[in-house]
Amino acid sequence: MSQAEGSYYVPHESRWPVFGVPGIALLMAGFSVYLNGGNWGVPTMVLGAIITLIMTVMWFRDVIHESVSGKYNAQVDVSFRQGMAWFIFSEVMFFGAFFGALFYARVFSIPWLSGADPATSQFLWDSVVLSWPTAGPGMLDLDYTAMGAWFLPTLNTIILLTSGVTLTWAHHAIKENHRRQVVIGLALTVALGFLFSSIQAYEYFYAWDELNLRMDTGIYGSLFYMLTGFHGVHVIIGALTLLVILLRVLKGHFTADNHFGFEAAAWYWHFVDVVWLGLFVFVYVI
Structure with a gap:
């Protein structure tokens, strides 16, 4: 059902930021270590990239579902x-x-x-x-x-x-x-x-x-x-x-x-x- 005129959709609590923060932190930390020649830079970077990718895909899935289900309006x-x-x-x-x-x-x-x-x-x-x-x-x-x-x-x-x-x-x-x-x-x-x-x-x-x-x-x-x-x-x-x-x-x-x-x-x-x-x-x- 679409949102009523003048109302504003407030999304439910999302768990994806909790996944996104450590994922991005691991990605950036691993990249920094890799640039400085550290042995654990690449594995850390790959792990962070995987977590960030999963978070992005799942969060996009939720937003797309909210959009096509008619929860968004002009506001x-x-x-x-x-x-x-x-x-x-x-x-x-x-x-x-x-x-x-x-x-x-x-x-x-x-x-x-x-x-x-x-x-x-x-x-x-x-x-x-x-x-x-x-x-x-x-x-x-x-x-x-x-x-x-x-x-x-x-x-x-x-x-x-x-x-x-x-x-x-x-x-x-x-x-x-x-x-x-x-x-x-x-x-x-x-x-x-x-x-x-x-x-x-x-x-x-x-x-x-x-x-x-x-x-x-x-x-x-x-x-x-x-x-x-x-x-x-x-x-x-x-x-x-x-x-x-x-x-x-x-x-x-x-x-x-x-x-x-x-x-x-x-x-x-x-x-x-x-x-x-x-x-x-x-x-x-x-």
Whole structure:
């Protein structure tokens, strides 16, 4: 039975946050230990990932059941939209911190160390000459090659921008209740998302094995993998979310007037597109 006009659905007590907190904590702790060479980092990370995945699937199941059973009304829809907007804002701040680190390293740290201000450079790292991309003054003899914009990053840019077009097509189709077009557009978007991830995995293998570009390659290597790696994780999450939305479309969960689950996933995917454009310009091109 649907909610009465003016009422607001208050969900029952959920046990999933209790599972989610230790799962995420184990995942992050394991990843940190792995980066620092600890032996128990990978098992802890895998355990945390499994717990987090189970929590996510089960919690999504509950929310989907509440939605299709008619428990949500217009007020709940507004809350979902506000929540998603704040979530994307937090993601903007997340990537803003890493872009800020890149900006600081390139615009301030390198000129300071390279003698732009002689009064201070002699005390920071005397007689060093740096230009971006650089691993840093302590690794000037490190043999590595910076990752250029051609060919793989450019190909991935085309793929991701194309996925934004196919998703927009699906979005317009669902508003007009063209179910077949929605399914085709979503399927293409999901396929392009996983294709992007596959090419990025190959790019990492190539950078690590052929270019000797590693996470410990000073400031350039760490920023390269942090920025592109976290973005890659967001692409995988976005593609999986859109896959869930595709399955829900096939089950008939959305209508032309009620499809915010679809819209939330679309907002997230377009955000991922925009972040990649910034990465492509400031990490690969400039």
